[in-house]
Amino acid sequence: MQFSEEVKNTLWNLIDDMSLKSSEFTVNPQKDFTRKKKWDFATLMKFIISMESQSLKNELHKYFGYTTDCPSTASFNQRRSQIRADAFQTLFESFTAEYSNDVKLFNDYRIIACDGTDINIAHDPNDKDSYFNNGKGQRGFNQLHLNAMYDLNKKIYIDMVIQPARLENENTAFCEMVDRYNGISKTIFIVDRGFESYNNIAHVREKGAFYLFRCKEINSSGILSGLKHKLPTSEQFDCNISINLTRKWTKQIANQPELYKYFHKKDCFDYIDLEKNLYYKMDFRVLRFLISENNYECIITNLPSEEFNVETIKKLYEMRWGIETSFRELKYAVGLTSFHSKKREYITQEIWARLILYNFCEIITANTVINKCTKKHIYQVNYTFAIHVCRYFISKMAENSPPDVEALISKEILPVRFGRHNPRKVVPKKAVSFLYRVA
Numbered sequence: 001m002q003f004s005e006e007v008k009n010t011l012w013n014l015i016d017d018m019s020l021k022s023s024e025f026t027v028n029p030q031k032d033f034t035r036k037k038k039w040d041f042a043t044l045m046k047f048i049i050s051m052e053s054q055s056l057k058n059e060l061h062k063y064f065g066y067t068t069d070c071p072s073t074a075s076f077n078q079r080r081s082q083i084r085a086d087a088f089q090t091l092f093e094s095f096t097a098e099y100s101n102d103v104k105l106f107n108d109y110r111i112i113a114c115d116g117t118d119i120n121i122a123h124d125p126n127d128k129d130s131y132f133n134n135g136k137g138q139r140g141f142n143q144l145h146l147n148a149m150y151d152l153n154k155k156i157y158i159d160m161v162i163q164p165a166r167l168e169n170e171n172t173a174f175c176e177m178v179d180r181y182n183g184i185s186k187t188i189f190i191v192d193r194g195f196e197s198y199n200n201i202a203h204v205r206e207k208g209a210f211y212l213f214r215c216k217e218i219n220s221s222g223i224l225s226g227l228k229h230k231l232p233t234s235e236q237f238d239c240n241i242s243i244n245l246t247r248k249w250t251k252q253i254a255n256q257p258e259l260y261k262y263f264h265k266k267d268c269f270d271y272i273d274l275e276k277n278l279y280y281k282m283d284f285r286v287l288r289f290l291i292s293e294n295n296y297e298c299i300i301t302n303l304p305s306e307e308f309n310v311e312t313i314k315k316l317y318e319m320r321w322g323i324e325t326s327f328r329e330l331k332y333a334v335g336l337t338s339f340h341s342k343k344r345e346y347i348t349q350e351i352w353a354r355l356i357l358y359n360f361c362e363i364i365t366a367n368t369v370i371n372k373c374t375k376k377h378i379y380q381v382n383y384t385f386a387i388h389v390c391r392y393f394i395s396k397m398a399e400n401s402p403p404d405v406e407a408l409i410s411k412e413i414l415p416v417r418f419g420r421h422n423p424r425k426v427v428p429k430k431a432v433s434f435l436y437r438v439a
Contacts, residue, residue, distance in 0.1 A: 003367045004405035007099075008394060011360060014094050015045050018087065025087035032082035038071050039079040045091065048080070049353045049360075050394050053338035065397045077341075085345050088352035095356060096158055099363050103184065104153035107307065109210065110187040111152040111316065113323035114177065114195065116170050117331075119144045119351070122342040129164035146351065147173035149181070150323040152190075155366060156359040157326070158183075162348060170195060171268070175203045188212055188303065190320045196223050196300065198245060198261070199269045202280065205302070206271070212316055215298040224286065224298055230258060231286060235296070238287045238310060245280040247272050287313060326358075333384045334358050361390040368409045378416045385412040 019041040023029035033041045051059050056073050064070045103110050121142045125131050130142040143165035149158045159181070161173035174195055181187070188210045191200075196215045204211040216222030218231065230241055245261050246253060247269075253260045263269050272280045287299040289310050299313055308316070331337050336354045339347050365381045386409045392398055393405050 002404075002406060004364045004390075004393065005402070007360060007363055010098055011095055011356070011394075012042075012046070014091060014098075015042050018042075018045070018091065025084055025090065026082050027084060028082065037075075037079075038069075039075060041083070044076075044079050044083065045087070046394065047076075048088070048349060049356055050391055051335075051340060051350070051353070052391065053335045056340045059340070063396055080346060080349065083349070085348035085352065088349050088356065092160075092352050092356050092359075096156060096359055099154075099156070099359075100151075100158070100183065103151070105186075106153060106188075106316070106319075107312075108186055110184055111190065111319060112158065112181075112183075112187055113150045113152050113190045113320045114148070114174055115150075115192060115320075115323045115327075116145055116147040116168075116173070117327045118165060119146055119331075119336060121339060121344075121347055124342060127164075127344070129166045132165070144347070144351075145170075147177070148323070148327075149177050150326055152319050152322045155322065155326065155362045157355050160352075160355060162351060171197055171200055174200055175270070178203045178207055178209075181207065181209075185209060188316065190317065192320065193222070197268070198223070198263075198282065201282065201284070201300070201302075202269065202271050205282070210301070210303050212299060212301045212303065212313065214317060214320075215300050217296070217298060218288070223300065226261065227286070231288075236289050238285065238289075238305065240283065241286055242281065242283045245269060245272055245282060246278055247274050248278050289314070329383055329387075330354060330358050333387045334361075357387075357391070360394070361387050364390060364405060365409055368406050370410055370413055379413040380416050381409055382412040382414050385409070 018025060019033075022033045022041040025041075026032035047059075047063055050063060054062070056076065060073065060076065061070050121130065121144055123139065124142050125140060127142055130144060131140055132143065133140040145163045145165045145168040147161040147163065147170055149160070150156070151158055159177045161176055163169065163173060174191070178189065178200075185208045189204050190212045191214065193214050193216055196213050201211060201213065215224050218224045218228055224231070227241060227243070230243075231237065232239055243261050244259055245263060247263050247265060249262055253262060263272065265274075269280070271277060284300050284302050285305065287301070287310060288296050289299075291297045291314075297314075297317070299317065301308070301313065303313070334354050334357055336351065339350050341347060341350070361383075365383065365386045368381060368386075370379050370381065389403065389405055389408045393403060
């Protein structure tokens with residue numbers, strides 16, 4: 001049996017196991033999915049995972065092979081209303097756990113990037129938590145914010161928190177995901193600017209893990225601005241800092257800023273108070289190094305200097321870009337920009353389903369051998385094409401004559417061209433209308 005068949009069987013078996021206890025994942029456990037109909041629990045889950053960016057009617061006909069007994073859109077919507085969104089979250093967690101044992105490591109450490117991205121959803125001015133007004137006379141828009149953890153070596157998502165964009169709080173989401181992380185202790189969490197906070201660092205420390213936080217410059221409003229008196233005066237440095245965090249305010253604390261950092265009661269820090277935990281000691285490294293002419297990067301980490309010198313730290317942070325490219329693939333190759341509903345619950349179903357499909361494709365492509373090799377280029381999988389192959393592979397049409405997934409993926413490859421630079425184009429994009437879907 002080919003590896004792709006094993007992965008597909010694993011996913012299907014997990015869905016079948018859930019269907020045996022479907023009452024745990026339905027809105028009305030006493031009656032939902034109790035009668036035999038065209039849409040059973042497993043078929044509905046599989047169909048939602050396989051959906052693309054076309055209209056719902058086209059999706060149905062394509063999945064069921066353009067037969068006259070294809071289910072109607074109304075029957076689909078009635079059935080999907082009976083499944084809770086956390087059913088897909090449970091499937092995502094179970095499926096990802098099946099392939100998390102053989103973790104690929106970097107110098108014996110697991111590398112996880114954390115970041116967020118915005119997702120545009122259908123226009124709904126009544127949804128105050130996600131609606132943004134563009135100004136007088138202009139049409140507003142609705143957004144959700146996805147906070148994700150991404151394994152940079154295995155190239156799969158391991159956790160996610162979905163927030164309405166108006167209530168977006170990446171720091172809260174980061175702490176939530178770190179707290180429920182149950183992987184190996186030698187894990188490095190890498191984050192970009194915006195996540196730098198003592199509370200985020202403390203949550204990683206309490207987990208017994210490691211962190212690498214990119215920080216704002218010394219003269220900005222970030223953590224390092226409050227530590228300038230403890231940092232070297234040289235342009236580049238790698239030094240150790242020790243500080244005691246407290247909410248207690250006395251003359252002794254006020255007169256010793258080199259030893260204490262005061263937190264107001266409104267400042268977020270989960271491990272100090274004025275009763276039981278007066279102080280929280282924190283030790284970390286601060287690095288500042290040149291990345292281009294007159295441009296410096298600042299890093300806070302607890303990685304040991306004997307294992308991770310400046311060059312290794314640079315290489316580690318460079319790896320973080322993997323989560324940015326994964327967001328692009330998730331949105332435009334997997335189809336996270338196109339939903340088949342306006343209801344928040346259904347959108348959440350499809351978000352988790354897209355993550356399942358993304359991980360399904362990455363697990364298969366990571367085990368696909370690319371034989372082509374030339375002196376000029378190293379080759380990589382054409383991920384967009386791999387998505388199309390894997391989608392067809394899990395469709396109902398492929399059950400009788402499944403494709404040779406590995407052979408197809410290994411045939412469509414692209415050269416890796418290192419050192420390319422392209423300015424980041426930040427262009428606001430609207431949700432894809434139900435009337436104008438990709439044909």
